[in-house]
Amino acid sequence: MLLSPSSTIANTSAGTNPTSPPDSSYSNLTHRRNSTVLNPRSYVTPELWTQAPILKGTTKFEPLTDTRNIMVTGGAGFIACWFVRHLTLTYPNDYNVVSFDKLDYCATLNNTRMLEKCSNFAFEHGDITSPNDVKRCLRKHKIDTIFHFAAQSHVDLSFGNSYQFTNTNVYGTHVLLERARAHGIKRFIHISTDEVYGDVPDNADDLSETSLLAPTNPYSASKAAAEMMVNAYRKSFKLPVITVRSNNVYGPHQFPEKIIPKFVLLLQRQSKLLVHGDGTPTRRYLYAGDIVDALDTILHKGVIGQIYNIASKDEISNIDICHKLLGMFGLLHSTPKAFNKWVEHTEDRPFNDHRYATDGTKLAVLGWQQRTSFDDGIRTTVDWYRRFGEVWWGDISRILTPFPVVEGNEIWTKEEHEALPSDNELGVEENNTVWTKKALNNLQASGGTV
Numbered sequence: 001m002l003l004s005p006s007s008t009i010a011n012t013s014a015g016t017n018p019t020s021p022p023d024s025s026y027s028n029l030t031h032r033r034n035s036t037v038l039n040p041r042s043y044v045t046p047e048l049w050t051q052a053p054i055l056k057g058t059t060k061f062e063p064l065t066d067t068r069n070i071m072v073t074g075g076a077g078f079i080a081c082w083f084v085r086h087l088t089l090t091y092p093n094d095y096n097v098v099s100f101d102k103l104d105y106c107a108t109l110n111n112t113r114m115l116e117k118c119s120n121f122a123f124e125h126g127d128i129t130s131p132n133d134v135k136r137c138l139r140k141h142k143i144d145t146i147f148h149f150a151a152q153s154h155v156d157l158s159f160g161n162s163y164q165f166t167n168t169n170v171y172g173t174h175v176l177l178e179r180a181r182a183h184g185i186k187r188f189i190h191i192s193t194d195e196v197y198g199d200v201p202d203n204a205d206d207l208s209e210t211s212l213l214a215p216t217n218p219y220s221a222s223k224a225a226a227e228m229m230v231n232a233y234r235k236s237f238k239l240p241v242i243t244v245r246s247n248n249v250y251g252p253h254q255f256p257e258k259i260i261p262k263f264v265l266l267l268q269r270q271s272k273l274l275v276h277g278d279g280t281p282t283r284r285y286l287y288a289g290d291i292v293d294a295l296d297t298i299l300h301k302g303v304i305g306q307i308y309n310i311a312s313k314d315e316i317s318n319i320d321i322c323h324k325l326l327g328m329f330g331l332l333h334s335t336p337k338a339f340n341k342w343v344e345h346t347e348d349r350p351f352n353d354h355r356y357a358t359d360g361t362k363l364a365v366l367g368w369q370q371r372t373s374f375d376d377g378i379r380t381t382v383d384w385y386r387r388f389g390e391v392w393w394g395d396i397s398r399i400l401t402p403f404p405v406v407e408g409n410e411i412w413t414k415e416e417h418e419a420l421p422s423d424n425e426l427g428v429e430e431n432n433t434v435w436t437k438k439a440l441n442n443l444q445a446s447g448g449t450v
């Protein structure tokens with residue numbers, strides 16, 4: 001049976017060392033089955049979620065009278081799972097919350113399992129790029145409000161598999177908007193990013209919501225394009241939209257492809273931190289609990305048709321994140337020699353914005369302010385990952401390698417992916433193992449059997 005390489009690989013064994021040689025008794029043959037497929041529905045460890053703290057925001061407002069059923073796209077992912085927990089638990093008698101998620105490689109139902117007994121919570125498996133899935137959910141739950149988080153969110157991956165970013169982030173947003181319009185939604189809150197503004201020079205002023213959009217990578221370009229579509233629906237169809245542009249967010253529940261959880265888990269494994277380029281780019285970081293409070297504020301006090309930056313005061317370089325984490329793990333880092341024992345520089349991204357800088361005055365007027373300092377937030381985050389990081393999603397070994405490759409739900413190391421058969425060298429599946437045609441021919445010519 002002939003299969004394309006990407007559809008055949010299914011090695012999910014926990015604890016696999018991604019860099020170990022392929023398991024083959026024939027040294028001249030290439031085994032093509034290495035990859036990880038995480039299962040977002042899996043508990044991974046029984047009762048795991050019952051041991052984790054239930055994390056949410058701190059705000060509570062007078063409930064809106066015209067809002068009852070809220071659909072949250074991407075609800076099994078990082079930021080949205082915080083928001084789903086917050087809304088469900090803070091407004092149990094006021095809002096019904098529907099988490100709508102396709103359960104991509106980075107999602108896990110562990111993020112919302114603690115809500116399964118709540119009568120105002122439901123999970124709907126669905127894809128925002130499917131008009132039928134979206135329509136079904138809107139009708140079934142009589143949705144009046146949409147918070148749209150679902151996205152391909154990892155900049156690094158957008159340099160390799162950018163079609164997926166356009167498909168999910170632009171087309172998926174378009175589908176949601178169109179369905180929301182046809183359904184007659186009352187509020188559509190679109191979650192965008194500070195990256196749509198592009199790079200901001202060191203001494204430049206912080207950017208307000210009226211600044212030009214100038215994205216520089218396929219991820220940020222897809223988010224900016226999605227915003228254009230949101231704005232078009234606002235103008236053309238009077239869709240009641242609010243757009244939100246947040247700085248980087250960190251905290252428990254973030255998939256460990258992103259820098260902070262990845263570095264925490266590497267240090268826990270006593271492995272070196274792999275820093276892109278010279279590590280001088282900075283980002284402003286906001287604790288997940290704080291963005292949830294900001295979104296709660298925008299839901300209850302935000303003005304339809306407006307754009308709000310959610311801005312943090314904490315601007316930190318990648319190198320400073322290394323110093324901070326090494327200190328927290330009790331590892332020497334003050335001299336270059338001690339630091340370099342734990343930090344290795346890899347090639348940089350094809351393009352790496354030096355910094356983003358946004359002004360949050362408009363949201364402050366609505367009453368929101370950042371509550372969690374980076375020092376406090378990072379402490380909570382490190383504690384959580386030390387307890388749950390290795391077991392929350394399944395085997396994350398390949399994600400912790402320098403440039404993992406993700407296709408659909410499959411994850412490879414860069415080297416493994418480069419060794420896969422090309423499209424014109426299709427794999428041959430025999431006895432649950434995928435061989436290149438050449439390798440199988442060699443094996444059979446030498447009298448071996450699979």
Ligand SMILES: NC(=O)c1ccc[n+]([C@@H]2O[C@H](COP(=O)([O-])OP(=O)(O)OC[C@H]3O[C@@H](n4cnc5c(N)ncnc54)[C@H](O)[C@@H]3O)[C@@H](O)[C@H]2O)c1
Pocket residue numbers: 073074075076077078079080100101102103104105106107108126127128129148149150151152153154168172191192193194223245246247248249250254255
């Ligand atoms: N993480 C950050 O630092 C940050 C900063 C600013 C803005 N944002 C934005 O916030 C949103 C959430 O980011 P995150 O980091 O929590 O993302 P994430 O990658 O952790 O989660 C994304 C979720 O969307 C789901 N999803 C992906 N494609 C889907 C589809 N076609 N249909 C339905 N569900 C789908 C995934 O399964 C996953 O659960 C994104 O829109 C992102 O652009 C993130």
